[in-house]
Amino acid sequence: MITAGPTTRITVSEAIVRYLISQRIVVDGTEVPLFPGVFAIFGHGNVTSLGHALEMHRDELPVWRGQSEEGMGLAAAAFAKAMRRQQVMVCTSSIGPGATNLVTAAGVGMANRLPMLIIAGDTFASRLPDPVLQQVEHFGAPATTVNDAFRPVVRFWDRIMHPAQLLTALPQVISMLLDPGECGPAFLGLPQDVAATSYDYPDSFFERKVRAIPRPRPDVDEVIAAVNLLKTAKRPVLIAGGGVHYSRAEAELATFALAHGIPVVETIAGKSSLLASHPCYVGPIGVTGADATNALCSKADVILAVGTRFQDFTTGSWTLFAASAQIIAINAARFDAIKRVSVAVVGDAREGLKSLTEGLIGWRAPASWTAQASQSRLDLQNLVDSRAAADGASPMSYA
Secondary structure (H helix, E strand, O other): OOOOOOEEEEEHHHHHHHHHHHEEEEEOOEEEEOOOOEEEOOOOOOOOOHHHHHHHOOOOOOEEEOOOHHHHHHHHHHHHHHOOOOOOOEEEEOOOHHHHOOHHHHHHHHHOOOOEEEEEEEOOOOOOOOOOOOOOOOOOOOOOOHHHHHHHHOOEEEEOOOHHHHHHHHHHHHHHHOOOOOOOEEEEEEEHHHHOOEEEEEHHHHOOEEEOOOOOOOOHHHHHHHHHHHHOOOOEEEEEOHHHHHOOOHHHHHHHHHHHOOOEEEOOOOOOOOOOOOOOEEEEOOOOOOHHHHHHHHOOOEEEEEOOOOOHHHHOOOOOOOOOOEEEEEEOOHHHHOOOOOEEEEOOHHHHHHHHHHHOOOOOOOHHHHHHHHHHHHHHHHHHHHHHOOOOOOOOOOO
16 A cells, blocks of 8 residues: 555655656666656745745756746647657746646647646635735635636646645656656646645655556557558558657658558658658648648548647648548547547557558558659659759748
8 A cells, every 4th residue: 555654744845846756767768857857936835835845856856947937838848749758847836827827838738748747836725814915716616716727728637635635646647647648738736735734655655666658559450450441542641640759650650651652741740750861751741731742642542640630730621631531540549549530540659550560561552652652752852942942132031
């Protein structure tokens, strides 16, 4: 049991900091902190207790003071994307406008499946000092605070009302942050009086823990259905999304495309998942893509989508594909895998491609289709060359 064994009496804030420090992960063969740092602006709710705990452990958990809460949250989202969701930044703010300033950034993280941990100060659980500075009071619902505004834009939301709640809340936070199909922002509301409350926490709760991001393997029947559909394709196209990067499946994608001669197009999030020098690379798809690439996709009869959530910039609001086109989607999130698809393969991108490869041994897309894809790639390159060529009259420009 988590409560068995020796205990240490510390505050809730101290417990949070110690727990975050104890979480580790291996990135590129090196063990590193799962939470490498904290962005913070201090005020009501997070300065007197959490601020002190962070100061005491600043050598193990660095703190950077933000200039705006929204900027902190956006930086945390960008960090998660740059680290391919393998590390998570923490943001902490005061109650009131400090917290609400983070809502937009949480929405960005939520929409883009990017993990971050938000710890916002909350009003006193006892309500004795109410109202504190800039506290929004709800006359008919005194338990409601501005922190409830986070509920629609985070994957995990909790308000810590008793010290013991950390023993279940924090492991649930970690589980969600590392889940490839469910990850996104996590929120903890921390009432100022609860943050300073002491409790006898089990020492085992703070033992060093090396975490790993799970790789869910696809269901065998789903793989068989996908393989059977791909084998009927005369004009297949593979869409590489951000999930390729998050799965670290770039090598498997390159091998799969080359083995089966399937043209590969990329979403914004999937950019560079396949090098432009690869024989199967065609170009970017969608509203911000290329005409030559989109024209090829409009002719596809089977579309294999790997790690994409099919946002409108990718699908052109679902106008880019032929009405008769059938879609196979490999995605760790079932919610994304079943979007308007003929066959859903719920699982990790790398493992999904490996599973398909085993069933497609000896199969390749028709050579005539591969040649069309190569011509589309050439058309795009010719367009770029013509636009980038110096005309001797004006300086080079993005315009």
